[in-house]
Amino acid sequence: MNKGLMIVVDGGNGAGKGTCLRDIETYLNDLELEVVMTREPGGTAIGEKIREILLDKSAGEMCDVTELLLFAAARAQHVRQKIIPAINAGKVVVSDRFDSATVSFQHYARGLDLDLIKQLNDIAVAGLRPDFTIILDLDPALGLQRVASRGSDFDRLEKENLSFLERARQGYIDQAQADPQHFATVDASQSFEQVRHEVLQLVEQVISRHKQVSHE
Numbered sequence: 001m002n003k004g005l006m007i008v009v010d011g012g013n014g015a016g017k018g019t020c021l022r023d024i025e026t027y028l029n030d031l032e033l034e035v036v037m038t039r040e041p042g043g044t045a046i047g048e049k050i051r052e053i054l055l056d057k058s059a060g061e062m063c064d065v066t067e068l069l070l071f072a073a074a075r076a077q078h079v080r081q082k083i084i085p086a087i088n089a090g091k092v093v094v095s096d097r098f099d100s101a102t103v104s105f106q107h108y109a110r111g112l113d114l115d116l117i118k119q120l121n122d123i124a125v126a127g128l129r130p131d132f133t134i135i136l137d138l139d140p141a142l143g144l145q146r147v148a149s150r151g152s153d154f155d156r157l158e159k160e161n162l163s164f165l166e167r168a169r170q171g172y173i174d175q176a177q178a179d180p181q182h183f184a185t186v187d188a189s190q191s192f193e194q195v196r197h198e199v200l201q202l203v204e205q206v207i208s209r210h211k212q213v214s215h216e
Contacts, residue, residue: 004034004087005210006128007203008098011136012169013157014143015188017096020136020199024094027200031207036086039096041074044081050074055157064110068120071102075124084128092207099125100133100183104171105157109164130182132206134199135172138188140165 009017009024021037028035041051050070053059075098086093099121107114140162176183186198 002090002214004089004091004093005131005206006083006087006093006095006098007206008095008100008130008133009136009199010097010100010104010133011172011188012138012140012143012165014146015136015138016192016195017136019192020134020196021094021096023196023200024203027203028092028094028207033207034089034091036082036091036093037096038078038082038093040078040098040101041071043074043078043083043095046077046081047074064106064112067110068102068106068112068117071106072120072124075099075102075121076126079125079128084126087128095130098130098133100135100172100175103175104168108171108174109160109168131210132202133176133183134202135176135183135185136188136195136199137169137173137185140169142189 007024009021011017025035025037040047041054042048050073054062054067054070054074083093083095102117102121103114106112107117143165144162173185176185184202186195186202188195190198
């Protein structure tokens with residue numbers, strides 16, 4: 001591949017993103033592709049510091065607009081410092097969350113204006129669009145049960161009420177239905193083996209399609 005590409009894995013917490021991301025990395029390494037694994041918010045030193053603020057459960061006084069601007073700031077740094085250089089170098093970038101999360105959480109769940117979110121996101125991504133986004137769909141109540149069963153503390157967003165998380169879930173579903181060329185939803189309540197199979201099948205299709213385009 002001359003130019004690289006970007007695959008995003010997104011969805012609610014507890015849906016199995018971490019495990020799927022590790023499997024994707026192994027799969028791409030087996031294909032002898034150069035892989036860059038990253039996450040949002042985060043991915044850079046500056047982004048990780050912003051992540052600490054955003055997920056700090058003691059920061060309950062954070063207003064919705066501050067939250068939105070912090071996500072945008074972390075993404076702007078992430079895109080310019082890490083993602084675009086990797087894609088230009090022919091690498092496959094795999095990100096744990098990206099811009100679909102902002103639409104889901106800040107518009108659907110928080111109720112912030114969608115046009116405002118799109119304007120900020122356009123500035124942050126500098127023309128970049130993920131080649132494909134895989135949404136792991138799971139009932140938020142089950143997701144929180146899974147997080148709790150791991151012995152993990154809930155972060156600031158996980159501590160939101162269930163209706164907030166349900167609205168975010170609907171945001172992911174709506175985005176995937178509106179743009180099937182760039183999104184697919186995987187039922188994360190299935191057995192892990194089935195989820196893994198479906199996710200890797202989608203990744204295989206994305207890589208195959210990208211190779212075909214590159215050779216045209």
